[in-house]
Amino acid sequence: MSPIKEFSISYEALNKQDIFTNGDTISGQLTLTLSKETKVKSLVVKITGEGSVRWAHGVGDDRRIYRDHKRYIKVKEYLIKEDSKDNVLPEGVHHLQFNIQIPQEDLPSSFKGNHGKIVYTLQAKLSRKWHMASTVEKELNFAPKSLLQSEEVSGAQAGSVSKDVRVFSKGEVQMSATIDRKACSPGETVSIGARINNSSSKEVKAKFSLEQRTVYHARAIRKVVELSLCKMDGDTIGPNSEGTASCQLMIPEDIVHTLHNCEMISVTYTIKVYVDISFSIDPEVLFPVVVVPSCFLAR
Structure with missing residues (x-):
């Protein structure tokens, strides 16, 4: 019977979102309860970060599996170092403190999708001679500091578009649109x-949406997944008239962060403002936005 009655790991969160970034130090504690005196070969705490993608395409003889994998980090700290003699721990409860630092590298954000994932793990491993190693682990949420590059995410955005309406109508529709930020949480x-000048003989309506684009790469092959995460309608603008439309678009709570620095997976977001014109291609203005943890914007 194993003398190990409890083996657990815990750490201190640095913010309400429980998100770590490059250069952060993870401080925590291992709890080890032994029913008798025990010889230990080594005890190590480590952080690992790994990414993988996998999807299938085709059927039958034409079916192909595309996959890739990469390890981003592996950092170790020994609490009990391995040596020529076994370390002996007495019976009872042992609390071992640790501090382990995430490298300063520009690592990709944590991510889980239908065709790939990037996972960071805090793990402890207890080794004994002639026994299977005992391990415990917790998954970490990670986002890199590079998400907040000032030249990309500061300030408001504005854009405009115009379109001739020629099907079952005539005239021109012009729209100028603004959003109040480049980064959101x-x-x-x-x-x-949006301000719309409708010089056509049709009614038009302003619409707003948040679009997500995820691209998975396996070597030279890629798979693109595009989703419209939320949509809202604005006011209708009558023929040969001007009007404004506004929208308070809420970013979903369960949205994943922007993923911009990974060769296997990328996740980007766009807020689309467009004019819905029946029987015509809708004129649109696209605003790229970066989705980051709220604790980043509070810094």
Whole structure:
């Protein structure tokens, strides 16, 4: 019977979102309860980060599996070092403190999708001679500092578009649109405004949406997944008239962060402001946005 009655790991969260970034130090504790005196070969705490993609394409003889894998980090700290003699721990409860630092490298964000994932793990491993190693682990949420590069995420955005309407109607539709930011967090509300000059003989309506584009790469092959995460309608603008439309677009709470620095997976977001014109291609203005942890914006 194993003398190990409890083996657990815990750590201190650095923010309400429980998110770590490059250069952060993870401070925590291992709890080891032994029913008798025990010889231990080594006890190590480590952080690992790994990414993988996998998807299938085709059927029958034409079916192909595309996959790739990469290890991003592996950092170790020995609490009990391995040596020529066994270390002996007495019976009872043992609390061992640790501090282990995430490298300063620009690592990709944590991610889980239908065709790939990037996972960071805090793990402890207890080794004994002639026994299977005992392990415990916790998954970490990670986002890199590079998500907040000032030249990409500061300030508001504006854009305009115009289109001739020629099917079952005539005239021109012009729209100028603005959003109040370039970076946002899950659960936040983005303010959007549009001014429409409808010189056509049709009614038109302003619409707003948040679009997600995920691209998986396996060597030279890629798979693209595009989703419209949320949509809202604005006011209707009558023929030969002007009007404004506004929208408070809420970023979903369960949205994944932007993923911009990984060769296997990328996740980007766009807020689309467009004019819905029946029987015509809708004129649109696209605003790229970066989705980051709220604790990043509070810094």
